[in-house]
Amino acid sequence: MDHYSDDKLLELFHHGNNPNYAFGLLVRKYQEKIYWHIRRLVLDHEDANDIVQEVFIKAWKGLENFRADSGIYTWLYRIATNEALSFLQRKKRRFFIPWQDVENNMLNKIDSDSWFQGNEIQKKLQRAILKLPEKQRVVFNLRYYDEMKYEEMSEVLQTSVGALKASYHHAAKKIEEFVTKD
Amino acid sequence: MEKKITNNELHQIAPELNKLRKENPFAVPVDYFQELPQSIQQSISKEKKPSPVVSFFSNPRFVLSGITTFLVIIFAGYFYFIKEASNGLNNQDWVMDELAWYSDYQTDVYYDMVLSLEDNQVEETPDLDLTDEQIIDYLLDYSYYLVDYPAVEIDSYQ
Structure with missing residues:
Protein backbone atom coordinates (compact mmCIF):
# COMPACT_ATOMS: atom_id res chain seq x y z
CA MET A 1 0.00 0.00 0.00
CA GLY A 118 14.33 -1.69 26.54
CA ASN A 119 17.29 -2.70 28.67
CA GLU A 120 19.03 -0.54 31.27
CA ILE A 121 21.07 1.33 28.69
CA GLN A 122 17.91 2.15 26.76
CA LYS A 123 16.26 3.36 29.96
CA LYS A 124 19.25 5.55 30.62
CA LEU A 125 19.10 6.95 27.10
CA GLN A 126 15.39 7.76 27.51
CA ARG A 127 16.10 9.46 30.84
CA ALA A 128 18.81 11.55 29.16
CA ILE A 129 16.44 12.54 26.33
CA LEU A 130 13.78 13.50 28.88
CA LYS A 131 16.18 15.89 30.55
CA LEU A 132 16.52 17.93 27.35
CA PRO A 133 14.45 21.08 26.78
CA GLU A 134 11.31 20.27 24.77
CA LYS A 135 12.45 21.71 21.46
CA GLN A 136 15.84 19.97 21.65
CA ARG A 137 14.07 16.76 22.51
CA VAL A 138 11.94 17.00 19.38
CA VAL A 139 14.98 17.82 17.24
CA PHE A 140 17.01 14.96 18.66
CA ASN A 141 14.21 12.43 18.19
CA LEU A 142 13.54 13.50 14.61
CA ARG A 143 17.21 13.28 13.67
CA TYR A 144 18.31 10.32 15.74
CA TYR A 145 15.29 7.98 15.44
CA ASP A 146 13.48 9.21 12.33
CA GLU A 147 16.68 10.21 10.49
CA MET A 148 14.82 13.17 9.08
CA LYS A 149 16.66 15.62 6.83
CA TYR A 150 17.26 19.06 8.29
CA GLU A 151 15.37 20.64 5.40
CA GLU A 152 12.28 18.58 6.22
CA MET A 153 12.74 19.23 9.92
CA SER A 154 12.86 22.92 9.10
CA GLU A 155 9.39 22.65 7.55
CA VAL A 156 8.07 20.71 10.54
CA LEU A 157 9.41 23.03 13.22
CA GLN A 158 9.47 26.26 11.21
CA THR A 159 13.08 26.80 12.26
CA SER A 160 16.18 27.46 10.20
CA VAL A 161 18.44 24.56 9.23
CA GLY A 162 21.39 26.18 10.99
CA ALA A 163 19.48 26.49 14.27
CA LEU A 164 18.35 22.87 14.00
CA LYS A 165 21.92 21.65 13.43
CA ALA A 166 23.12 23.59 16.46
CA SER A 167 20.22 22.25 18.51
CA TYR A 168 20.96 18.67 17.54
CA HIS A 169 24.65 19.15 18.27
CA HIS A 170 23.96 20.39 21.82
CA ALA A 171 21.39 17.66 22.46
CA ALA A 172 23.68 14.84 21.30
CA LYS A 173 26.55 16.16 23.41
CA LYS A 174 24.41 16.38 26.55
CA ILE A 175 22.97 12.91 26.04
CA GLU A 176 26.36 11.36 25.48
CA GLU A 177 27.61 12.96 28.65
CA PHE A 178 24.62 11.68 30.65
CA VAL A 179 24.80 8.16 29.23
CA THR A 180 28.54 7.67 29.63
CA LYS A 181 28.92 9.02 33.18
CA ASP A 182 29.24 6.25 35.78
CA MET B 1 21.54 7.47 2.28
CA GLU B 2 20.26 9.71 5.08
CA LYS B 3 21.02 6.93 7.56
CA LYS B 4 24.68 7.02 6.58
CA ILE B 5 24.76 10.80 6.85
CA THR B 6 23.21 10.80 10.31
CA ASN B 7 25.61 8.09 11.50
CA ASN B 8 28.63 10.06 10.30
CA GLU B 9 27.24 13.22 11.84
CA LEU B 10 26.62 11.59 15.20
CA HIS B 11 30.02 9.92 15.08
CA GLN B 12 31.62 13.34 14.83
CA ILE B 13 29.45 14.99 17.49
CA ALA B 14 29.11 12.20 20.06
CA PRO B 15 31.11 9.08 19.17
CA GLU B 16 30.20 7.24 22.37
CA LEU B 17 26.51 7.79 21.78
CA ASN B 18 26.94 6.60 18.22
CA LYS B 19 28.25 3.28 19.51
CA LEU B 20 24.93 2.52 21.19
CA ARG B 21 22.69 0.21 19.26
CA LYS B 22 19.81 2.26 17.91
CA GLU B 23 16.57 0.47 18.71
CA ASN B 24 13.00 1.24 19.64
CA PRO B 25 12.50 0.32 23.30
CA PHE B 26 8.73 0.87 23.24
CA ALA B 27 6.08 -1.66 22.35
CA VAL B 28 2.40 -1.55 21.41
CA PRO B 29 -0.50 -3.96 21.99
CA VAL B 30 -0.86 -6.84 19.52
CA ASP B 31 -2.46 -5.82 16.20
CA TYR B 32 -2.47 -2.18 17.27
CA PHE B 33 -1.44 -0.85 13.87
CA GLN B 34 -3.85 -3.16 12.06
CA GLU B 35 -6.76 -1.76 14.08
CA LEU B 36 -5.65 1.87 14.25
CA PRO B 37 -6.97 2.96 10.80
CA GLN B 38 -10.46 1.63 11.63
CA SER B 39 -10.36 3.32 15.02
CA ILE B 40 -9.36 6.60 13.38
CA GLN B 41 -12.15 6.28 10.80
CA GLN B 42 -14.65 5.75 13.62
CA SER B 43 -13.37 8.85 15.41
CA ILE B 44 -13.65 10.83 12.20
CA SER B 45 -17.21 9.68 11.51
CA LYS B 46 -18.18 10.93 14.98
CA GLU B 47 -16.87 14.34 14.07
CA LYS B 48 -19.27 16.32 11.94
CA LYS B 49 -17.74 17.22 8.64
CA PRO B 50 -18.12 20.96 8.12
CA SER B 51 -20.58 21.61 5.32
CA PRO B 52 -19.40 23.96 2.59
CA VAL B 53 -20.83 27.47 2.67
CA VAL B 54 -22.38 28.44 -0.66
CA SER B 55 -22.88 32.12 -1.33
CA PHE B 56 -26.36 33.00 -2.61
CA PHE B 57 -24.95 35.41 -5.14
CA SER B 58 -22.32 32.99 -6.42
CA ASN B 59 -24.84 31.13 -8.59
CA PRO B 60 -26.91 33.05 -11.20
CA ARG B 61 -29.66 30.43 -10.96
CA PHE B 62 -30.13 31.25 -7.25
CA VAL B 63 -30.38 34.96 -8.05
CA LEU B 64 -32.88 34.34 -10.88
CA SER B 65 -35.05 32.08 -8.75
CA GLY B 66 -34.93 34.65 -5.95
CA ILE B 67 -36.13 37.44 -8.24
CA THR B 68 -38.87 35.21 -9.67
CA THR B 69 -40.10 34.32 -6.20
CA PHE B 70 -40.13 37.99 -5.21
CA LEU B 71 -42.20 38.95 -8.27
CA VAL B 72 -44.65 36.10 -7.71
CA ILE B 73 -45.18 37.24 -4.14
CA ILE B 74 -45.72 40.86 -5.22
CA PHE B 75 -48.29 39.93 -7.93
CA ALA B 76 -50.05 37.44 -5.68
CA GLY B 77 -50.27 40.04 -2.93
CA TYR B 78 -51.61 42.67 -5.33
CA PHE B 79 -54.39 40.43 -6.68
CA TYR B 80 -55.23 39.24 -3.20
CA PHE B 81 -55.80 42.78 -1.96
CA ILE B 82 -57.86 43.66 -5.02
CA LYS B 83 -60.09 40.67 -4.33
CA GLU B 84 -60.32 41.51 -0.66
CA ALA B 85 -61.39 45.05 -1.45
CA SER B 86 -64.14 43.71 -3.72
CA ASN B 87 -65.24 41.22 -1.05
CA GLY B 88 -65.31 44.07 1.44
CA LEU B 89 -68.02 45.88 -0.57
CA ASN B 90 -70.08 42.74 -0.83
CA ASN B 91 -69.74 42.18 2.88
CA GLN B 92 -70.97 45.65 3.60
CA ASP B 93 -74.18 45.02 1.56
CA TRP B 94 -74.70 41.78 3.37
CA VAL B 95 -74.38 43.42 6.76
CA MET B 96 -76.93 46.05 5.86
CA ASP B 97 -79.44 43.35 4.83
CA GLU B 98 -78.85 41.53 8.06
CA LEU B 99 -79.39 44.67 10.12
CA ALA B 100 -82.59 45.46 8.28
CA TRP B 101 -83.93 41.99 8.92
CA TYR B 102 -82.94 42.13 12.59
CA SER B 103 -84.56 45.50 12.99
CA ASP B 104 -87.83 44.29 11.42
CA TYR B 105 -87.80 41.26 13.65
CA GLN B 106 -87.29 43.24 16.81
CA THR B 107 -89.97 45.72 15.87
CA ASP B 108 -92.46 42.91 15.23
CA VAL B 109 -91.69 41.36 18.58
CA TYR B 110 -92.37 44.55 20.49
CA TYR B 111 -95.51 45.22 18.49
CA ASP B 112 -96.84 41.71 19.16
CA MET B 113 -96.00 42.03 22.82
CA VAL B 114 -97.90 45.25 23.17
CA LEU B 115 -100.93 43.92 21.31
CA SER B 116 -101.07 40.81 23.43
CA LEU B 117 -101.27 42.77 26.66
CA GLU B 118 -104.64 42.75 28.52
CA ASP B 119 -105.94 45.95 30.02
CA ASN B 120 -105.29 44.79 33.57
CA GLN B 121 -101.77 44.06 32.69
CA VAL B 122 -101.09 47.61 31.79
CA GLU B 123 -100.19 49.89 34.63
CA GLU B 124 -101.70 53.24 34.67
CA THR B 125 -99.24 55.79 33.62
CA PRO B 126 -99.32 59.34 34.81
CA ASP B 127 -101.26 61.56 32.60
CA LEU B 128 -98.42 62.85 30.60
CA ASP B 129 -99.04 65.23 27.90
CA LEU B 130 -96.60 63.85 25.44
CA THR B 131 -96.52 64.72 21.86
CA ASP B 132 -95.82 62.18 19.17
CA GLU B 133 -92.44 63.74 18.63
CA GLN B 134 -91.50 63.20 22.29
CA ILE B 135 -92.63 59.62 22.20
CA ILE B 136 -90.66 59.00 19.06
CA ASP B 137 -87.60 60.62 20.61
CA TYR B 138 -87.97 58.41 23.65
CA LEU B 139 -88.29 55.29 21.62
CA LEU B 140 -85.35 56.29 19.49
CA ASP B 141 -83.17 56.84 22.56
CA TYR B 142 -84.34 53.71 24.27
CA SER B 143 -84.29 51.42 21.29
CA TYR B 144 -81.04 52.50 19.73
CA TYR B 145 -81.08 49.55 17.42
CA LEU B 146 -83.98 51.09 15.55
CA VAL B 147 -81.94 54.10 14.66
CA ASP B 148 -81.49 53.27 11.02
CA TYR B 149 -85.13 52.39 10.44
CA PRO B 150 -87.14 54.51 12.74
CA ALA B 151 -89.26 56.69 10.61
CA VAL B 152 -90.38 54.28 7.98
CA GLU B 153 -91.07 51.35 10.22
CA ILE B 154 -92.68 53.25 13.03
CA ASP B 155 -94.83 55.11 10.57
CA SER B 156 -95.89 51.89 8.97
CA TYR B 157 -97.04 50.49 12.34
CA GLN B 158 -99.16 53.45 13.05
Whole structure:
Protein backbone atom coordinates (compact mmCIF):
# COMPACT_ATOMS: atom_id res chain seq x y z
CA MET A 1 0.00 0.00 0.00
CA ASP A 2 3.02 2.24 0.43
CA HIS A 3 3.46 2.42 -3.33
CA TYR A 4 1.07 5.36 -3.59
CA SER A 5 2.94 8.64 -3.66
CA ASP A 6 1.72 11.59 -1.61
CA ASP A 7 0.66 13.37 -4.79
CA LYS A 8 -1.35 10.35 -5.91
CA LEU A 9 -3.03 10.10 -2.50
CA LEU A 10 -3.92 13.78 -2.63
CA GLU A 11 -5.35 13.39 -6.11
CA LEU A 12 -7.42 10.41 -4.97
CA PHE A 13 -8.68 12.35 -1.97
CA HIS A 14 -9.64 15.47 -3.89
CA HIS A 15 -10.83 14.01 -7.18
CA GLY A 16 -11.49 10.32 -6.54
CA ASN A 17 -14.87 8.73 -5.94
CA ASN A 18 -14.07 7.74 -2.38
CA PRO A 19 -12.11 10.25 -0.25
CA ASN A 20 -12.48 7.96 2.79
CA TYR A 21 -10.58 5.25 0.95
CA ALA A 22 -7.80 7.67 -0.02
CA PHE A 23 -7.58 8.92 3.53
CA GLY A 24 -7.43 5.35 4.81
CA LEU A 25 -4.42 4.76 2.56
CA LEU A 26 -2.80 7.90 3.91
CA VAL A 27 -3.35 6.74 7.49
CA ARG A 28 -1.87 3.33 6.74
CA LYS A 29 1.14 4.93 5.08
CA TYR A 30 2.04 7.28 7.94
CA GLN A 31 0.41 5.91 11.08
CA GLU A 32 3.49 4.15 12.42
CA LYS A 33 5.90 7.02 11.87
CA ILE A 34 3.48 9.49 13.43
CA TYR A 35 2.63 7.20 16.33
CA TRP A 36 6.28 6.56 17.23
CA HIS A 37 7.14 10.22 16.98
CA ILE A 38 4.37 11.04 19.44
CA ARG A 39 5.13 8.09 21.67
CA ARG A 40 8.76 9.14 22.07
CA LEU A 41 7.56 12.54 23.24
CA VAL A 42 4.78 11.51 25.64
CA LEU A 43 6.09 7.97 26.43
CA ASP A 44 2.72 6.55 27.50
CA HIS A 45 0.92 4.35 24.97
CA GLU A 46 -2.61 5.47 25.92
CA ASP A 47 -1.66 9.12 25.66
CA ALA A 48 0.07 8.49 22.33
CA ASN A 49 -2.99 6.65 21.05
CA ASP A 50 -5.30 9.56 21.94
CA ILE A 51 -2.97 12.06 20.32
CA VAL A 52 -2.46 10.07 17.13
CA GLN A 53 -6.23 9.90 16.69
CA GLU A 54 -6.47 13.64 17.18
CA VAL A 55 -3.69 14.21 14.66
CA PHE A 56 -5.46 12.26 11.94
CA ILE A 57 -8.83 13.86 12.71
CA LYS A 58 -7.18 17.26 12.23
CA ALA A 59 -5.51 15.99 9.08
CA TRP A 60 -8.89 14.84 7.74
CA LYS A 61 -10.40 18.25 8.38
CA GLY A 62 -7.39 20.08 6.98
CA LEU A 63 -6.77 17.91 3.95
CA GLU A 64 -9.75 19.49 2.18
CA ASN A 65 -7.84 22.76 1.95
CA PHE A 66 -4.35 21.27 1.89
CA ARG A 67 -2.20 22.69 -0.86
CA ALA A 68 0.98 20.87 -1.64
CA ASP A 69 3.21 23.80 -0.69
CA SER A 70 4.74 21.47 1.88
CA GLY A 71 4.70 17.68 1.75
CA ILE A 72 2.02 15.69 3.51
CA TYR A 73 4.79 13.94 5.40
CA THR A 74 6.13 17.11 7.03
CA TRP A 75 2.63 18.52 7.44
CA LEU A 76 1.56 15.46 9.45
CA TYR A 77 4.72 15.65 11.53
CA ARG A 78 4.02 19.30 12.26
CA ILE A 79 0.49 18.53 13.46
CA ALA A 80 1.79 15.60 15.53
CA THR A 81 4.56 17.65 17.14
CA ASN A 82 2.21 20.49 18.02
CA GLU A 83 -0.39 18.12 19.44
CA ALA A 84 2.15 16.22 21.54
CA LEU A 85 3.76 19.37 22.93
CA SER A 86 0.34 20.91 23.63
CA PHE A 87 -0.61 17.73 25.46
CA LEU A 88 2.47 17.97 27.67
CA GLN A 89 1.80 21.66 28.36
CA ARG A 90 -1.80 20.90 29.28
CA LYS A 91 -0.66 18.13 31.57
CA LYS A 92 1.73 20.47 33.31
CA ARG A 93 -0.91 23.16 33.73
CA ARG A 94 -3.67 20.78 34.76
CA PHE A 95 -1.82 19.55 37.80
CA PHE A 96 -0.07 22.83 38.56
CA ILE A 97 3.24 21.06 38.73
CA PRO A 98 6.62 22.20 37.44
CA TRP A 99 8.14 20.52 34.41
CA GLN A 100 10.72 18.85 36.66
CA ASP A 101 7.92 16.82 38.30
CA VAL A 102 6.31 15.99 34.98
CA GLU A 103 9.70 14.73 33.86
CA ASN A 104 10.00 12.64 37.05
CA ASN A 105 6.53 11.20 36.49
CA MET A 106 7.50 10.28 32.96
CA LEU A 107 10.74 8.72 34.15
CA ASN A 108 8.81 6.64 36.67
CA LYS A 109 6.47 5.62 33.86
CA ILE A 110 9.40 4.20 31.92
CA ASP A 111 10.29 2.04 34.90
CA SER A 112 6.76 0.78 35.43
CA ASP A 113 5.52 0.71 31.84
CA SER A 114 4.75 -2.80 30.63
CA TRP A 115 5.06 -1.51 27.06
CA PHE A 116 8.67 -0.47 27.60
CA GLN A 117 10.91 -3.32 26.58
CA GLY A 118 14.33 -1.69 26.54
CA ASN A 119 17.29 -2.70 28.67
CA GLU A 120 19.03 -0.54 31.27
CA ILE A 121 21.07 1.33 28.69
CA GLN A 122 17.91 2.15 26.76
CA LYS A 123 16.26 3.36 29.96
CA LYS A 124 19.25 5.55 30.62
CA LEU A 125 19.10 6.95 27.10
CA GLN A 126 15.39 7.76 27.51
CA ARG A 127 16.10 9.46 30.84
CA ALA A 128 18.81 11.55 29.16
CA ILE A 129 16.44 12.54 26.33
CA LEU A 130 13.78 13.50 28.88
CA LYS A 131 16.18 15.89 30.55
CA LEU A 132 16.52 17.93 27.35
CA PRO A 133 14.45 21.08 26.78
CA GLU A 134 11.31 20.27 24.77
CA LYS A 135 12.45 21.71 21.46
CA GLN A 136 15.84 19.97 21.65
CA ARG A 137 14.07 16.76 22.51
CA VAL A 138 11.94 17.00 19.38
CA VAL A 139 14.98 17.82 17.24
CA PHE A 140 17.01 14.96 18.66
CA ASN A 141 14.21 12.43 18.19
CA LEU A 142 13.54 13.50 14.61
CA ARG A 143 17.21 13.28 13.67
CA TYR A 144 18.31 10.32 15.74
CA TYR A 145 15.29 7.98 15.44
CA ASP A 146 13.48 9.21 12.33
CA GLU A 147 16.68 10.21 10.49
CA MET A 148 14.82 13.17 9.08
CA LYS A 149 16.66 15.62 6.83
CA TYR A 150 17.26 19.06 8.29
CA GLU A 151 15.37 20.64 5.40
CA GLU A 152 12.28 18.58 6.22
CA MET A 153 12.74 19.23 9.92
CA SER A 154 12.86 22.92 9.10
CA GLU A 155 9.39 22.65 7.55
CA VAL A 156 8.07 20.71 10.54
CA LEU A 157 9.41 23.03 13.22
CA GLN A 158 9.47 26.26 11.21
CA THR A 159 13.08 26.80 12.26
CA SER A 160 16.18 27.46 10.20
CA VAL A 161 18.44 24.56 9.23
CA GLY A 162 21.39 26.18 10.99
CA ALA A 163 19.48 26.49 14.27
CA LEU A 164 18.35 22.87 14.00
CA LYS A 165 21.92 21.65 13.43
CA ALA A 166 23.12 23.59 16.46
CA SER A 167 20.22 22.25 18.51
CA TYR A 168 20.96 18.67 17.54
CA HIS A 169 24.65 19.15 18.27
CA HIS A 170 23.96 20.39 21.82
CA ALA A 171 21.39 17.66 22.46
CA ALA A 172 23.68 14.84 21.30
CA LYS A 173 26.55 16.16 23.41
CA LYS A 174 24.41 16.38 26.55
CA ILE A 175 22.97 12.91 26.04
CA GLU A 176 26.36 11.36 25.48
CA GLU A 177 27.61 12.96 28.65
CA PHE A 178 24.62 11.68 30.65
CA VAL A 179 24.80 8.16 29.23
CA THR A 180 28.54 7.67 29.63
CA LYS A 181 28.92 9.02 33.18
CA ASP A 182 29.24 6.25 35.78
CA MET B 1 21.54 7.47 2.28
CA GLU B 2 20.26 9.71 5.08
CA LYS B 3 21.02 6.93 7.56
CA LYS B 4 24.68 7.02 6.58
CA ILE B 5 24.76 10.80 6.85
CA THR B 6 23.21 10.80 10.31
CA ASN B 7 25.61 8.09 11.50
CA ASN B 8 28.63 10.06 10.30
CA GLU B 9 27.24 13.22 11.84
CA LEU B 10 26.62 11.59 15.20
CA HIS B 11 30.02 9.92 15.08
CA GLN B 12 31.62 13.34 14.83
CA ILE B 13 29.45 14.99 17.49
CA ALA B 14 29.11 12.20 20.06
CA PRO B 15 31.11 9.08 19.17
CA GLU B 16 30.20 7.24 22.37
CA LEU B 17 26.51 7.79 21.78
CA ASN B 18 26.94 6.60 18.22
CA LYS B 19 28.25 3.28 19.51
CA LEU B 20 24.93 2.52 21.19
CA ARG B 21 22.69 0.21 19.26
CA LYS B 22 19.81 2.26 17.91
CA GLU B 23 16.57 0.47 18.71
CA ASN B 24 13.00 1.24 19.64
CA PRO B 25 12.50 0.32 23.30
CA PHE B 26 8.73 0.87 23.24
CA ALA B 27 6.08 -1.66 22.35
CA VAL B 28 2.40 -1.55 21.41
CA PRO B 29 -0.50 -3.96 21.99
CA VAL B 30 -0.86 -6.84 19.52
CA ASP B 31 -2.46 -5.82 16.20
CA TYR B 32 -2.47 -2.18 17.27
CA PHE B 33 -1.44 -0.85 13.87
CA GLN B 34 -3.85 -3.16 12.06
CA GLU B 35 -6.76 -1.76 14.08
CA LEU B 36 -5.65 1.87 14.25
CA PRO B 37 -6.97 2.96 10.80
CA GLN B 38 -10.46 1.63 11.63
CA SER B 39 -10.36 3.32 15.02
CA ILE B 40 -9.36 6.60 13.38
CA GLN B 41 -12.15 6.28 10.80
CA GLN B 42 -14.65 5.75 13.62
CA SER B 43 -13.37 8.85 15.41
CA ILE B 44 -13.65 10.83 12.20
CA SER B 45 -17.21 9.68 11.51
CA LYS B 46 -18.18 10.93 14.98
CA GLU B 47 -16.87 14.34 14.07
CA LYS B 48 -19.27 16.32 11.94
CA LYS B 49 -17.74 17.22 8.64
CA PRO B 50 -18.12 20.96 8.12
CA SER B 51 -20.58 21.61 5.32
CA PRO B 52 -19.40 23.96 2.59
CA VAL B 53 -20.83 27.47 2.67
CA VAL B 54 -22.38 28.44 -0.66
CA SER B 55 -22.88 32.12 -1.33
CA PHE B 56 -26.36 33.00 -2.61
CA PHE B 57 -24.95 35.41 -5.14
CA SER B 58 -22.32 32.99 -6.42
CA ASN B 59 -24.84 31.13 -8.59
CA PRO B 60 -26.91 33.05 -11.20
CA ARG B 61 -29.66 30.43 -10.96
CA PHE B 62 -30.13 31.25 -7.25
CA VAL B 63 -30.38 34.96 -8.05
CA LEU B 64 -32.88 34.34 -10.88
CA SER B 65 -35.05 32.08 -8.75
CA GLY B 66 -34.93 34.65 -5.95
CA ILE B 67 -36.13 37.44 -8.24
CA THR B 68 -38.87 35.21 -9.67
CA THR B 69 -40.10 34.32 -6.20
CA PHE B 70 -40.13 37.99 -5.21
CA LEU B 71 -42.20 38.95 -8.27
CA VAL B 72 -44.65 36.10 -7.71
CA ILE B 73 -45.18 37.24 -4.14
CA ILE B 74 -45.72 40.86 -5.22
CA PHE B 75 -48.29 39.93 -7.93
CA ALA B 76 -50.05 37.44 -5.68
CA GLY B 77 -50.27 40.04 -2.93
CA TYR B 78 -51.61 42.67 -5.33
CA PHE B 79 -54.39 40.43 -6.68
CA TYR B 80 -55.23 39.24 -3.20
CA PHE B 81 -55.80 42.78 -1.96
CA ILE B 82 -57.86 43.66 -5.02
CA LYS B 83 -60.09 40.67 -4.33
CA GLU B 84 -60.32 41.51 -0.66
CA ALA B 85 -61.39 45.05 -1.45
CA SER B 86 -64.14 43.71 -3.72
CA ASN B 87 -65.24 41.22 -1.05
CA GLY B 88 -65.31 44.07 1.44
CA LEU B 89 -68.02 45.88 -0.57
CA ASN B 90 -70.08 42.74 -0.83
CA ASN B 91 -69.74 42.18 2.88
CA GLN B 92 -70.97 45.65 3.60
CA ASP B 93 -74.18 45.02 1.56
CA TRP B 94 -74.70 41.78 3.37
CA VAL B 95 -74.38 43.42 6.76
CA MET B 96 -76.93 46.05 5.86
CA ASP B 97 -79.44 43.35 4.83
CA GLU B 98 -78.85 41.53 8.06
CA LEU B 99 -79.39 44.67 10.12
CA ALA B 100 -82.59 45.46 8.28
CA TRP B 101 -83.93 41.99 8.92
CA TYR B 102 -82.94 42.13 12.59
CA SER B 103 -84.56 45.50 12.99
CA ASP B 104 -87.83 44.29 11.42
CA TYR B 105 -87.80 41.26 13.65
CA GLN B 106 -87.29 43.24 16.81
CA THR B 107 -89.97 45.72 15.87
CA ASP B 108 -92.46 42.91 15.23
CA VAL B 109 -91.69 41.36 18.58
CA TYR B 110 -92.37 44.55 20.49
CA TYR B 111 -95.51 45.22 18.49
CA ASP B 112 -96.84 41.71 19.16
CA MET B 113 -96.00 42.03 22.82
CA VAL B 114 -97.90 45.25 23.17
CA LEU B 115 -100.93 43.92 21.31
CA SER B 116 -101.07 40.81 23.43
CA LEU B 117 -101.27 42.77 26.66
CA GLU B 118 -104.64 42.75 28.52
CA ASP B 119 -105.94 45.95 30.02
CA ASN B 120 -105.29 44.79 33.57
CA GLN B 121 -101.77 44.06 32.69
CA VAL B 122 -101.09 47.61 31.79
CA GLU B 123 -100.19 49.89 34.63
CA GLU B 124 -101.70 53.24 34.67
CA THR B 125 -99.24 55.79 33.62
CA PRO B 126 -99.32 59.34 34.81
CA ASP B 127 -101.26 61.56 32.60
CA LEU B 128 -98.42 62.85 30.60
CA ASP B 129 -99.04 65.23 27.90
CA LEU B 130 -96.60 63.85 25.44
CA THR B 131 -96.52 64.72 21.86
CA ASP B 132 -95.82 62.18 19.17
CA GLU B 133 -92.44 63.74 18.63
CA GLN B 134 -91.50 63.20 22.29
CA ILE B 135 -92.63 59.62 22.20
CA ILE B 136 -90.66 59.00 19.06
CA ASP B 137 -87.60 60.62 20.61
CA TYR B 138 -87.97 58.41 23.65
CA LEU B 139 -88.29 55.29 21.62
CA LEU B 140 -85.35 56.29 19.49
CA ASP B 141 -83.17 56.84 22.56
CA TYR B 142 -84.34 53.71 24.27
CA SER B 143 -84.29 51.42 21.29
CA TYR B 144 -81.04 52.50 19.73
CA TYR B 145 -81.08 49.55 17.42
CA LEU B 146 -83.98 51.09 15.55
CA VAL B 147 -81.94 54.10 14.66
CA ASP B 148 -81.49 53.27 11.02
CA TYR B 149 -85.13 52.39 10.44
CA PRO B 150 -87.14 54.51 12.74
CA ALA B 151 -89.26 56.69 10.61
CA VAL B 152 -90.38 54.28 7.98
CA GLU B 153 -91.07 51.35 10.22
CA ILE B 154 -92.68 53.25 13.03
CA ASP B 155 -94.83 55.11 10.57
CA SER B 156 -95.89 51.89 8.97
CA TYR B 157 -97.04 50.49 12.34
CA GLN B 158 -99.16 53.45 13.05
